[in-house]
Amino acid sequence: MLPSPEPKHRVVILGGGFAGVYTARYLTQEFRRRPDVHIELLSEENYFVYQPLLPEVAAASIHPNHVVNPIRDIVPRARFRWCKIQSVDTERKEVFVAQGEGRELVRVPYDHLVFALGKISDFSSMPGVNEHSLPLKDLGDAFALRNHVFRCLELADIEEDPEEKKALLTFVIAGGGFSGVEMTGELSELLHKCIERFTNVQYSDLRICIVHSRDVVLPEMSSELGRAACRILHRRGIELIMRTRVRAASRYGIYLSNGHFLPARTFICTVGTAANPVVEAILRGGGFTERKVGGRGIGVFCTDRTLACDGRPGYWAIGDNAGVPHPQIEGELCPPTAQFAIRQAKTCARNIAAAIEGRPATQFQFKNFGMLASLGRRRAVAEILGVRFSGFLAWCAWRAVYVAKLPGVGRRLRVVFDWTLDLFFPRDITQIQIPPAQRVRIDHYEPGEIVINKYEIGREFFIVKNGEVEVFQPALDEQPEVVVATLGKGDVFGEKALLEDTSRTASVRAKGPVDVLVMSREDFAAMVGNFPVLDDFFDQLMKQRYPEQALATGPLANRIARPVQLPGVKRSC
Numbered sequence: 244m245l246p247s248p249e250p251k252h253r254v255v256i257l258g259g260g261f262a263g264v265y266t267a268r269y270l271t272q273e274f275r276r277r278p279d280v281h282i283e284l285l286s287e288e289n290y291f292v293y294q295p296l297l298p299e300v301a302a303a304s305i306h307p308n309h310v311v312n313p314i315r316d317i318v319p320r321a322r323f324r325w326c327k328i329q330s331v332d333t334e335r336k337e338v339f340v341a342q343g344e345g346r347e348l349v350r351v352p353y354d355h356l357v358f359a360l361g362k363i364s365d366f367s368s369m370p371g372v373n374e375h376s377l378p379l380k381d382l383g384d385a386f387a388l389r390n391h392v393f394r395c396l397e398l399a400d401i402e403e404d405p406e407e408k409k410a411l412l413t414f415v416i417a418g419g420g421f422s423g424v425e426m427t428g429e430l431s432e433l434l435h436k437c438i439e440r441f442t443n444v445q446y447s448d449l450r451i452c453i454v455h456s457r458d459v460v461l462p463e464m465s466s467e468l469g470r471a472a473c474r475i476l477h478r479r480g481i482e483l484i485m486r487t488r489v490r491a492a493s494r495y496g497i498y499l500s501n502g503h504f505l506p507a508r509t510f511i512c513t514v515g516t517a518a519n520p521v522v523e524a525i526l527r528g529g530g531f532t533e534r535k536v537g538g539r540g541i542g543v544f545c546t547d548r549t550l551a552c553d554g555r556p557g558y559w560a561i562g563d564n565a566g567v568p569h570p571q572i573e574g575e576l577c578p579p580t581a582q583f584a585i586r587q588a589k590t591c592a593r594n595i596a597a598a599i600e601g602r603p604a605t606q607f608q609f610k611n612f613g614m615l616a617s618l619g620r621r622r623a624v625a626e627i628l629g630v631r632f633s634g635f636l637a638w639c640a641w642r643a644v645y646v647a648k649l650p651g652v653g654r655r656l657r658v659v660f661d662w663t664l665d666l667f668f669p670r671d672i673t674q675i676q677i678p679p680a681q682r683v684r685i686d687h688y689e690p691g692e693i694v695i696n697k698y699e700i701g702r703e704f705f706i707v708k709n710g711e712v713e714v715f716q717p718a719l720d721e722q723p724e725v726v727v728a729t730l731g732k733g734d735v736f737g738e739k740a741l742l743e744d745t746s747r748t749a750s751v752r753a754k755g756p757v758d759v760l761v762m763s764r765e766d767f768a769a770m771v772g773n774f775p776v777l778d779d780f781f782d783q784l785m786k787q788r789y790p791e792q793a794l795a796t797g798p799l800a801n802r803i804a805r806p807v808q809l810p811g812v813k814r815s816c
């Protein structure tokens with residue numbers, strides 16, 4: 244086989260959601276006869292999640308694996324890199340990524356860069372919501388939610404305190420958009436179908452509430468359909484708490500802006516998003532404009548109608564991390580939906596091809612064929628080619644459209660099979676108990692084994708439990724290796740990279756057999772940030788270990804941030 248030629252054009256796509264995966268798909272079609280165009284997709288998950296079906300996963304009507312596809316299978320002709328994107332160097336046209344078990348830092352060069360990183364859930368404006376709510380953004384969230392619901396039902400079944408039982412059987416959903424309404428509908432179906440198997444719980448004991456800031460739900464659709472959805476949900480006994488926001492949450496329940504308190508053990512929050520941290524860092528670094536609404540930045544790139552960022556050649560932004568002018572509604576932005584992300588991906592791919600081949604770019608157009616939202620229990624609302632309808636027919640249309648859009652025939656068949664089984668068999672109410680990931684652990688090393696590699700990203704902090712380790716500067720070019728220190732039982736290491744937000748500045752290896760206690764970056768930050776004695780201890784330790792280095796003043800914990808400084812990283816091949 245002949246070796247593939249050195250690529251003349253490198254197109255790098257950041258993110259493996261709807262926007263990123265579909266851009267890669269359309270690009271591989273555009274360039275199927277151009278081996279000189281290298282297409283590479285970078286994402287932290289090796290699978291694509293079909294988010295519109297997540298409420299059905301949470302409600303146990305679809306198996307979790309059936310709504311995800313391996314990215315390699317969807318875009319077999321693009322290069323896929325499983326990694327965590329760290330930052331972008333626009334001067335050198337390189338993306339910095341952390342990859343592999345050791346989180347090695349690598350540079351990925353590009354000529355065209357597509358930002359498709361989406362947004363992240365962020366509930367920080369509502370005290371306690373981060374800690375006491377369940378998000379619904381990815382597969383893990385849906386799976387955790389499913390288990391949580393069954394856990395509450397099991398606990399309610401054996402609970403003797405009526406107040407606690409009531410709280411266990413109260414389910415609150417914040418947000419009346421697509422995901423909030425679909426989740427509410429699916430949850431009501433799940434509870435309706437499985438409640439009779441819990442002998443000490445009656446259907447009338449259940450309380451499902453949806454909290455929404457506007458007059459009607461589904462603001463993405465017409466108000467007529469929003470009202471129809473409200474009627475269907477209300478008839479089913481779901482409480483619609485409108486024109487109200489969530490103010491705070493605690494382990495006992497949810498505090499609302501209207502002064503009411505809802506005692507509940509299940510709180511699903513579908514509102515509250517923030518910029519992806521990588522996008523935020525790029526926007527803060529200047530060079531790119533952040534889209535503003537009402538004078539306030541909304542954490543997305545400002546693109547023109549060709550989807551180019553600020554009209555900058557070679558930079559494109561699409562999907563939820565882009566503020567794209569709406570093609571039909573003057574002065575509005577495209578909504579953050581999968582429909583828009585997929586269509587933008589097509590225009591973006593076409594415009595990248597046009598830029599490479601010296602043709603003019605086209606403007607993003609969107610012909611809306613319709614919108615559908617499922618309300619569970621065989622009901623939905625739909626607007627297709629201007630015709631609005633609701634009920635069973637809308638639900639059939641919803642299922643047909645969503646299954647048809649699922650990538651891969653195999654996945655489609657699996658979902659149809661799950662739905663068919665659901666018609667004839669009871670839902671699976673097994674509550675799978677997954678032990679929480681152990682965040683503080685003990686690692687053992689044999690003599691000479693490496694504990695820390697110089698230049699890798701600092702993700703962990705270490706305490707020597709038994710034995711000794713050597714801190715050393717590895718041999719480089721003509722310079723021999725230099726051992727800087729030997730640390731024994733009770734000594735700590737690895738704090739510098741976490742406190743100063745840099746990559747590792749030295750390597751560490753086991754001198755003899757050694758056991759080390761390993762703590763995650765997050766636990767280390769929480770511990771140092773909340774315990775002044777430890778803050779002082781690390782301040783002193785840093786002064787003692789690095790006397791030549793003047794440290795910024797202020798609590799050390801404030802200096803723990805995301806890794807951005809990336810010296811000495813490898814260049815990808």
Ligand SMILES: Cc1cc2nc3c(=O)[nH]c(=O)nc-3n(C[C@H](O)[C@H](O)[C@H](O)COP(=O)(O)OP(=O)(O)OC[C@H]3O[C@@H](n4cnc5c(N)ncnc54)[C@H](O)[C@@H]3O)c2cc1C
Binds near residue numbers: 328
């Ligand atoms: C429950 C739910 C139901 C929905 N229902 C509908 C619906 O019915 N109809 C509809 O049109 N829309 C729906 N949406 C909205 C739709 O799913 C989103 O608009 C769409 O997913 C946006 O796609 P995206 O590619 O821009 O972002 P995302 O899907 O968020 O993808 C971002 C990607 O970037 C990756 N990434 C992020 N940061 C990094 C990093 N640092 N390193 C590596 N990779 C990174 C992520 O892993 C992910 O793969 C729903 C959303 C949810 C959550």
